[in-house]
Amino acid sequence: MTSAIHGNAKMTATATTRVLGVLAIAATALMTVLGLLVSPADVIQGEAVRMLYIHVPSIWIAYGAFVLTSVSSVLFLRRRKRREDQGRHYDRLAGSAAEVGVVFTGITLVTGMLWGKVTWGTYWQWDARLTTTVLLFVTYLGYLALRRLPAEPIIRSRRAAVMALISFINVPIVHYSVDWWRTLHQKASLSVGRRPEITGEMYWTLLYSALTVTIVAAWLIIHRYRVIRLEELRDEEALAALISSRLKKDDGSN
């Protein structure tokens, strides 16, 4: 590690993010208590309903993260020639949000499969919601793969930004798949303009879980953003050191 990175060593943790981190841990602990102890078992689903307190907020957060990726990608494409740093800030934000979105989509799939084994008797069904969610997951894995390719950073970022915008088409398809096709997957528990499918402690636990998962996701996105920035600094410094040593070598030989 070179000097500038040592100088920015605290970049991944500030007082605000430490507070956010502690808040995330405390909120997760309370969510566990509410989800496992306070909230009752469901009449039909039994104890398996508790899985939904992670499963449902995870996909909401994944959607939110992919929205953030798309908005940041648009801003990156619009400002790539205007700003001094060629809009790299938005590119980093898009990348960090997509990583977190992929993680939460993965959590949704795993918890959904576990819930399916208990409720449906099988881990997997070729159902529209499940299939489109897997496609969403794989599409954004492709996006992350594109971001990691050895290529000119600005070209790579531009292609990734366009890919992020195209990939977002999958999000409404996943969300409305339960309405558009006959699926085994149940319809949305909560949605705007419709009476909630759940009430009482279950309703409040679900809302609280969504808040908790949002805090955790925000903490992760901020840290991933800062780590990406540190990686860029490291690469820039390594390149500068290489050029400098080459120049010195050339001077010595002359």
Add this chain to the structure above:
Amino acid sequence: MLAEILLVARKDLRVEWRAKIALGQVAPLALLILVVLAFALDANSSLLELGAGGLYWVAVLYGGTLLIQRSFDVETDDGNMDAFRMSVIGAPSLFLGKSLALFVQIGLLELVLGSGVAVLYNVRVVDWGLLLVAAVAGTIAFSVCGVLWGVMSAGLRVRATLLPLLLVPVLVPILLAGSRAFETALGVRADAGWTWASLMLVIAAVHTAIGLGAFGFLLEEG
């Protein structure tokens, strides 16, 4: 603009005609895939008849991906991407021209595969109109998606593995819709075949709109 589109398409088709990769290598390989798929199903003729629509589109997916890869390899290997950037031909014309060339190549591949399915899987067509419309709609969708995602991985060192990873999830809805439409056309499923064919046209329209807007961004260098 039409003259530019035809110019780009003619250029791609001429390159292909000289190299004869599509008909000489990709089509035989895709036919081989049809044979291998039949082996995987234990050459069970009733199963093959039922699944012919899906198996046909899997073979198109495989062969089509190779053609898309090649369509951009010939540009990057000889530094043609720089020529594109400096060319007076607009990005939308380049996008549509390359899509048209791919449409012709994938269409030819489908003709070969269609004959293969008819002979090897012993299928009978009950609705030729639906079959042709679904084939054309699917080919348009494949071509525009292919050009859009092909340029995304063009010039990158690991494009051979990256392109399928990016492309296949996008092609899956086309594969699904094409399979359903073909199953209806082949009389193995009483389903809304025309709706599935229309869905492929919608996918093609969405990707064409994105391609016309984004192709210029993707061609930019530095």
